[in-house]
Amino acid sequence: MSDIRRHTIAVLVDNEPGVLARVIGLFSGRGYNIESLTVAEVDAQERVSRITVVTSGTPMIIEQIKAQLDRLVPVHAVRDLTLGGKSVERELALIKVAGTGDKRIESLRLADIFRARVIDSTTESFVFEMTGSTEKLDAFIDLMRPLGLVDISRTGVVAISRGPKAL
Amino acid sequence: MTDQQPTGAEIVMKALADQGVDVIFGYPGGAVLPIYDALFKQNHVRHILVRHEQAAVHAAEGYARSTGKVGVVLVTSGPGATNAVTGLTDALMDSIPIICFTGQVPTHLIGNDAFQEADTTGITRPCTKHNYLVKDVDQLARTIHEAFHVARSGRPGPVVIDLPKDVQFAPGTYISPETVTHRTYRPQVEPDPKAVAAAVDMLETAKRPIFYVGGGVINAGAEASRTVTELVRTTGFPCTMTLMGLGAFPSSDPQSLGMLGMHGSYEANLAMHGCDVMVALGARFDDRVTGNLTKFSPGSRKIHVDIDPSSINKNVRVDLPIIGDAGRTAAAILAEWKRRKAKADRGALKAWWKQIEEWRARNCFAYEKTDQVIKPQYALERLRELTRGRKTFITTEVGQHQMWAAQFLRFEGPNQWMTSGGLGTMGYGLPAAMGVQIAHPDALVIDVAGEASILMNIQEMSTLAQYRLPVKIFILNNQWMGMVRQWQELLHGARYSESYSDSLPDFVKLADAFGAVGRRVTDVADVDAAILEMIETPRPFILDMCVDQKENCFPMIPSGAAHNEMLMGPEDRREATVSDEGMVLV
Ligand SMILES: Cc1ncc(C[n+]2csc(CCOP(=O)(O)OP(=O)(O)O)c2C)c(N)n1
Ligand SMILES: [Mg+2]
Numbered sequence: 001m002s003d004i005r006r007h008t009i010a011v012l013v014d015n016e017p018g019v020l021a022r023v024i025g026l027f028s029g030r031g032y033n034i035e036s037l038t039v040a041e042v043d044a045q046e047r048v049s050r051i052t053v054v055t056s057g058t059p060m061i062i063e064q065i066k067a068q069l070d071r072l073v074p075v076h077a078v079r080d081l082t083l084g085g086k087s088v089e090r091e092l093a094l095i096k097v098a099g100t101g102d103k104r105i106e107s108l109r110l111a112d113i114f115r116a117r118v119i120d121s122t123t124e125s126f127v128f129e130m131t132g133s134t135e136k137l138d139a140f141i142d143l144m145r146p147l148g149l150v151d152i153s154r155t156g157v158v159a160i161s162r163g164p165k166a167l
Numbered sequence: 168m169t170d171q172q173p174t175g176a177e178i179v180m181k182a183l184a185d186q187g188v189d190v191i192f193g194y195p196g197g198a199v200l201p202i203y204d205a206l207f208k209q210n211h212v213r214h215i216l217v218r219h220e221q222a223a224v225h226a227a228e229g230y231a232r233s234t235g236k237v238g239v240v241l242v243t244s245g246p247g248a249t250n251a252v253t254g255l256t257d258a259l260m261d262s263i264p265i266i267c268f269t270g271q272v273p274t275h276l277i278g279n280d281a282f283q284e285a286d287t288t289g290i291t292r293p294c295t296k297h298n299y300l301v302k303d304v305d306q307l308a309r310t311i312h313e314a315f316h317v318a319r320s321g322r323p324g325p326v327v328i329d330l331p332k333d334v335q336f337a338p339g340t341y342i343s344p345e346t347v348t349h350r351t352y353r354p355q356v357e358p359d360p361k362a363v364a365a366a367v368d369m370l371e372t373a374k375r376p377i378f379y380v381g382g383g384v385i386n387a388g389a390e391a392s393r394t395v396t397e398l399v400r401t402t403g404f405p406c407t408m409t410l411m412g413l414g415a416f417p418s419s420d421p422q423s424l425g426m427l428g429m430h431g432s433y434e435a436n437l438a439m440h441g442c443d444v445m446v447a448l449g450a451r452f453d454d455r456v457t458g459n460l461t462k463f464s465p466g467s468r469k470i471h472v473d474i475d476p477s478s479i480n481k482n483v484r485v486d487l488p489i490i491g492d493a494g495r496t497a498a499a500i501l502a503e504w505k506r507r508k509a510k511a512d513r514g515a516l517k518a519w520w521k522q523i524e525e526w527r528a529r530n531c532f533a534y535e536k537t538d539q540v541i542k543p544q545y546a547l548e549r550l551r552e553l554t555r556g557r558k559t560f561i562t563t564e565v566g567q568h569q570m571w572a573a574q575f576l577r578f579e580g581p582n583q584w585m586t587s588g589g590l591g592t593m594g595y596g597l598p599a600a601m602g603v604q605i606a607h608p609d610a611l612v613i614d615v616a617g618e619a620s621i622l623m624n625i626q627e628m629s630t631l632a633q634y635r636l637p638v639k640i641f642i643l644n645n646q647w648m649g650m651v652r653q654w655q656e657l658l659h660g661a662r663y664s665e666s667y668s669d670s671l672p673d674f675v676k677l678a679d680a681f682g683a684v685g686r687r688v689t690d691v692a693d694v695d696a697a698i699l700e701m702i703e704t705p706r707p708f709i710l711d712m713c714v715d716q717k718e719n720c721f722p723m724i725p726s727g728a729a730h731n732e733m734l735m736g737p738e739d740r741r742e743a744t745v746s747d748e749g750m751v752l753v
Pocket of ligand 2: 566617618619643644645646647648649
């Protein structure tokens with residue numbers, strides 16, 4: 001099908017045991033795919049967590065996913081950030097590159113261009129921290145491959161709508 | 168208990184009493200002994216001891232569906248909980264409100280592979296509407312009240328409350344139901360008036376309209392069925408029902424086209440195929456109903472009323488979705504229709520009915536009349552005639568007999584018909600009938616069964632005996648897993664792989680062994696007398712009706728086919744026309 005599109009969906013949930021399993025189980029049980037998923041508590045007093053999930057599907061499937069999410073009892077709100085006006089998305093990655101000599105210098109030079117920060121270094125390795133769009137992270141990681149890339153840890157996408165309004 | 172706090176187990180009993188629960192279905196075990204002890208010491212709640220936990224859930228389903236109340240189940244940890252899983256899944260698929268308490272090992276042992284430990288909340292997460300593990304006794308009362316709210320509101324469903332044994336012993340605070348509201352769960356019940364007005368616009372101009380009514384109307388309460396009936400009669404439109412919706416509109420009414428779908432009536436399926444405006448009320452466009460989706464009702468604009476937004480546009484794109492309770496929405500449509508003094512397009516409607524009558528004249532449920540062998544359809548027709556005028560509840564098992572029961576019995580009102588529609592669970596009918604009989608001690612409760620299905624929960628005969636429940640088991644004994652045999656005949660070259668019911672018990676002796684009455688009928692001439700004896704006998708009864716072994720259930724929409732591609736009878740073989748795509752469908 002040609003009308004498959006990537007959507008970023010924000011979900012506010014009660015931070016209670018099993019809630020993440022419910023969300024993940026819904027995706028696996030109904031055959032939807034998860035491209036990325038992040039979760040953390042955003043309101044400690046009310047015990048509310050925010051889940052950001054990136055998924056793809058036809059408009060009908062995306063509509064289903066949102067309705068199914070909304071049906072879960074601990075879910076407060078579901079918003080499609082891809083459809084609901086403009087939003088910003090960011091991802092954070094920690095990237096470890098090992099090597100010496102020219103490759104090491106080249107990795108540092110590229111990191112500078114990409115505004116990645118060095119947060120750990122030894123004589124034979126760097127750990128870069130980088131924040132940006134998924135595409136930008138992908139591009140940087142690809143450049144690091146021939147330069148001694150050994151380990152990657154990524155957070156997955158977090159997203160928020162632009163403008164003054166809350167979810 | 169003046170200043171002493173109640174224990175968790177006592178809180179359970181108190182919460183049940185405050186929720187108006189008068190009966191629970193259960194089976195004891197180590198992890199629920201404190202609750203059984205609390206049960207022993209009170210007399211608000213009656214406990215029905217089943218013989219298998221699956222049956223406890225089905226019994227609660229029968230109880231719930233025949234009363235409109237929430238059915239309650241109590242089982243132990245581990246095997247008790249896992250045995251309940253089929254029942255929970257059944258209740259989820261058919262949207263039946265159930266609360267199921269499961270015992271759990273004490274909190275400090277959870278995760279240790281303790282004796283009779285199972286990850287009950289993990290296992291039941293996908294087969295419940297919601298579930299809870301209560302680790303703090305002070306949260307117990309709130310959780311139970313919340314669980315009842317979740318089970319019965321919106322689209323109803325089963326809710327599991329997993330209770331570690333230490334929590335059952337611990338003293339805690341009780342709070343009453345009025346003080347509990349759910350933080351977020353508030354399903355939309357009232358329809359959007361703009362959508363209602365748009366629906367009436369569509370109905371007013373419809374040329375070939377149809378109401379397509381599902382189990383959501385039954386779930387919305389008896390009043391909803393009355394409202395839908397009035398709406399259908401006021402508009403003069405035809406009305407078809409799903410397997411789960413039977414009884415929402417009186418089947419004796421000339422505007423009823425009967426059931427639609429795979430084994431539905433010719434007129435219902437062709438009217439669905441040919442309509443120009445379809446009003447789905449509490450129905451979910453299930454694959455048994457729609458047949459081939461790409462060919463489903465191609466020329467119609469569709470209105471879909473459902474309390475569950477995820478049902479909308481799931482299988483079929485609709486033109487006008489209305490989120491709301493089926494009964495309230497039907498009432499709103501009816502009110503708007505009356506306010507406008509709306510009139511249907513009389514001329515068009517007349518032509519539409521003329522067409523429908525032609526389809527109806529095809530008499531699609533006709534079968535061969537013979538006195539050589541008992542036709543299952545004949546047995547059911549006689550059952551229908553001989554129970555006429557009595558307060559009768561029908562449950563079924565799963566198979567051909569279930570479809571024939573849906574085709575040949577008549578339901579004039581809601582809550583009289585209990586069947587496993589979504590999950591298609593063999594073994595549902597007997598325990599469900601038990602639950603119905605508990606709720607309606609004086610009614611005639613009949614489980615229309617197949618000889619294979621009935622063996623799946625036959626142990627419940629013992630429960631019937633213990634509680635003197637005069638449930639009637641009406642076995643259409645064809646010695647085959649008939650529905651399986653039918654598919655093998657039509658789709659697998661008549662290779663009858665493992666579908667013969669070999670080594671059946673003698674059902675008459677089996678009845679006797681369980682303290683029930685058993686009769687076998689092999690002769691057409693004896694059918695009436697045996698049915699009458701069954702009805703008159705105030706005890707559990709097995710009627711072993713030995714029917715034609717070869718009979719198949721028609722009409723049938725083969726897998727992958729459309730509503731207008733029905734097989735009408737045995738002469739109408741279309742083996743060759745079932746597509747590869749159709750073959751993989753169930
Ligand atoms: C628990 C379960 N297992 C298997 C099936 C598949 N199945 C559907 S109908 C059927 C045969 C039922 O035979 P019987 O109860 O004799 O009814 P009949 O079709 O002969 O009327 C089977 C095996 C099922 N629906 N449920
Ligand atoms: Mg059979």
